Amino acid sequence: MEHLFRNWDKLKDRVRGSYLFLFLDYDGTLSPIVSTPDKAVIPLAARNLLKEISQNSNCKIAIISGRSLADIRNRVGIKEIVYSGNHGLELKGPKIKYNQTVSADYKKVLSKIRAELELKLKDIDGAIIEDKGLALAVHFRLAGKKNSDLIKAVFREVVLIPSVAKKIKIRCGKKVLEAGLPIEWDKGKIVLWLLSRQKFIMKDKNVTAIYIGDDTTDEDAFRALKKEGITVFVGGNKPSSAQYYLNNSKEVYDFLGRILNNANKA
Ligand SMILES: [Mg+2]
Numbered sequence: 271m272e273h274l275f276r277n278w279d280k281l282k283d284r285v286r287g288s289y290l291f292l293f294l295d296y297d298g299t300l301s302p303i304v305s306t307p308d309k310a311v312i313p314l315a316a317r318n319l320l321k322e323i324s325q326n327s328n329c330k331i332a333i334i335s336g337r338s339l340a341d342i343r344n345r346v347g348i349k350e351i352v353y354s355g356n357h358g359l360e361l362k363g364p365k366i367k368y369n370q371t372v373s374a375d376y377k378k379v380l381s382k383i384r385a386e387l388e389l390k391l392k393d394i395d396g397a398i399i400e401d402k403g404l405a406l407a408v409h410f411r412l413a414g415k416k417n418s419d420l421i422k423a424v425f426r427e428v429v430l431i432p433s434v435a436k437k438i439k440i441r442c443g444k445k446v447l448e449a450g451l452p453i454e455w456d457k458g459k460i461v462l463w464l465l466s467r468q469k470f471i472m473k474d475k476n477v478t479a480i481y482i483g484d485d486t487t488d489e490d491a492f493r494a495l496k497k498e499g500i501t502v503f504v505g506g507n508k509p510s511s512a513q514y515y516l517n518n519s520k521e522v523y524d525f526l527g528r529i530l531n532n533a534n535k536a
Pocket of ligand 1 (some may be wrong): 298
C-alpha cells in the first residue's frame with residue numbers, strides 16, 4: 271500500500287472532470303478515535319469542508335457508519351449528505367430513504383441478549399452496552415486487557431445459541447462486538463448499490479467512487495470497490511484491501527481540502 275498523497279498528482283487528474291462520489295466512514299476517519307463513542311466529534315473546519323464538498327454540483331458525499339442512522343445524522347447534521355447507519359441497513363439522504371424492517375421474533379431475541387449482557391457485564395469495568403435499534407453493540411475501548419478478554423468471553427457466551435441458530439449475526443469492529451441481523455449485507459453492498467444508482471441517474475457522465483475508512487467493516491467496501499474506485503485505509507501502512515493509506519483523521523481533512531480545491535477548478 272502506498273501513501274495517498276504520494277499518488278495525488280496522478281489521482282487528481284483522474285478525479286477532475288468526473289463526478290465524485292465520496293464514501294466516508296465516521297469513527298476513526300472523520301472523527302479521531304476517542305475513549306467512548308459519545309465523545310466522537312468532527313472539528314468545525316472539517317465539518318465546513320464536508321458541507322462545501324456536499325454542496326458542490328460535481329460531488330456527492332455518503333457517510334457509511336456502524337452507528338445507528340439517527341445517531342450519525344445528529345452528529346454530522348449536513349442535509350446534502352446521504353447517511354447510512356448500522357453498516358448499511360438504514361439509509362436517509364436527499365430523495366432517498368431505506369429502513370430495514372425486523373420481525374418481532376428478532377426484537378425478542380435482541381432484548382433477551384441485552385438483558386443477559388447487562389446482568390453479566392455490570393460488574394466489569396470498561397464495558398459499554400449500546401442499543402442501536404437494529405443491533406446491540408458492546409464497546410470495550412475503556413477496558414484493560416484482562417477486562418477486554420472477559421467482556422469478549424461474556425459476549426461470546428451470551429450470543430452463542432442465537433448465533434448458531436442463525437437468529438443473529440456477530441460483527442466485529444475496533445474494540446466493539448455486535449449482535450445484529452442475520453443477513454448478508456455490509457458496507458460493501460450498500461456502497462455498490464448507491465454507486466450504481468448514482469451512475470444510473472448520471473447516465474453518461476463518468477462517476478468516480480472514493481471510499482475512506484479505518485475499520486474491519488470497511489474492508490468489505492475496499493474489496494467491493496477494488497476494480498472501480500479509489501480506496502483509502504486510515505491508520506498507516508497496515509494489512510488492508512485498500513489501495514492507499516492515510517495516517518490519521520488530520521490527513522483525511524487535508525485530503526478533503528484537496529478534493530474541494532480540485533472540484534472547484536473543474
Ligand atoms: Mg471507523
